[in-house]
Amino acid sequence: xxxxxxxxxxxxxxxxxxxxxxxxxxxxxxxxxxxxxxxxxxxxxxxxxxxxxxxxxxxxxxxxxxxxxxxxxxxxxxxxxxxxxxxxxxxxxxxxxxxxxxxxxxxxxxxxxxxxxxxxxxxxxxxxxxxxxxxxxxxx
Amino acid sequence: xxxxxxxxxxxxxxxxxxxxxxxxxxxxxxxxxxxxxxxxxxxxxxxxxxxxxxxxx
Numbered sequence: 242x243x244x245x246x247x248x249x250x251x252x253x254x255x256x257x258x259x260x261x262x263x264x265x266x267x268x269x270x271x272x273x274x275x276x277x278x279x280x281x282x283x284x285x286x287x288x289x290x291x292x293x294x295x296x297x298x299x300x301x302x303x304x305x306x307x308x309x310x311x312x313x314x315x316x317x318x319x320x321x322x323x324x325x326x327x328x329x330x331x332x333x334x335x336x337x338x339x340x341x342x343x344x345x346x347x348x349x350x351x352x353x354x355x356x357x358x359x360x361x362x363x364x365x366x367x368x369x370x371x372x373x374x375x376x377x378x379x380x381x
Numbered sequence: 382x383x384x385x386x387x388x389x390x391x392x393x394x395x396x397x398x399x400x401x402x403x404x405x406x407x408x409x410x411x412x413x414x415x416x417x418x419x420x421x422x423x424x425x426x427x428x429x430x431x432x433x434x435x436x437x438x
Contacts, residue, residue, distance in 0.1 A: 256412060257421050258394035307390030307420035316415060 251332030252299060254313055254368075255324040260308045264363065266328055268343065270376070284337060295370040297343070303354050303362030311354065313341035314366055318352035326368050326376075338380045345376035386426035395421050425431075 250265045273291030279288075300371045304310040317324050329342040347368035353365045370376045386406040389395045395416065398404045403425060408416070416422045 253396075255415060256396050256408075257416070257419075258396070262393075306392065308393045308395075312419040313393075313421070316419065322411075322415070 245330065245331070249331050249333055251327070251329050253325075253327040255317060255322075257308060257313045258299065259310060259313060260332055262302045262304055263299050263373070264302065265276070267294075267298045268328075268376070270295045293375065295376045296367050297328065297347070297376065298365050298367045300363050300365050303356065303364060314349065315352060318349040321348065323348055323371060336379060336381060341378040341380050343376055344379055345370050345374065346372050347376075383427055385424055385428055387422040388425045390423050391420050391423070393421060 250263070250266060251258065251260050252266060253259065270293070272287050272293045275291040276286055277289050278287045280287075301310045301314070306312070316322065323346050325344065326347050327342055329336060329340055329343050331340045334340045347365065348371045350369055351367065354362075356362045384407050386403055386405050387395075387408075388403045389398045389400050392400055394400065396404075396406075405427070413422075417424070
């Protein structure tokens with residue numbers, strides 16, 4: 242796949258297409274690094290991967306209309322709802338090997354909109370994978 | 382189980398459907414309830430609306 246400029250991304254939350262209300266997506270998948278080092282001649286640490294945490298942080302524009310950002314996101318946080326999120330690079334192309342889609346069940350463990358005078362109203366929202374399937378990339 | 386007909390309301394696409402578009406689906410009941418409450422969709426056919434009354438925040 243060629244290099245790209247992020248312009249046509251698709252981001253869906255709870256089946257609502259919030260692509261036009263999002264301007265940045267950052268995926269973080271990380272395993273706890275468990276030190277299992279024993280005595281050794283080299284003194285180099287030995288590690289094994291431990292519990293895995295997966296998050297997707299999205300910068301959304303604050304919008305408070307019907308079905309818009311706040312209306313979709315706040316109830317998910319308030320009611321501790323599990324929902325599906327989907328992100329892919331090109332919303333104009335179908336999901337495939339060159340346009341994989343990240344999917345998974347997520348919860349919002351925090352929700353913090355805000356505003357600054359004269360600035361575009363944006364805030365970050367972090368979706369955390371909450372089941373054993375985690376977030377994964379799909380090509381179909 | 383019969384499918385329900387929905388209309389996408391408001392400015393935000395729902396799944397692959399654009400605002401104003403109608404579609405038939407069997408949505409997960411909890412997903413449907415959330416989408417109805419936030420105004421993403423409305424029921425236009427297939428069965429009576431399940432939208433709750435007096436839940437405006």
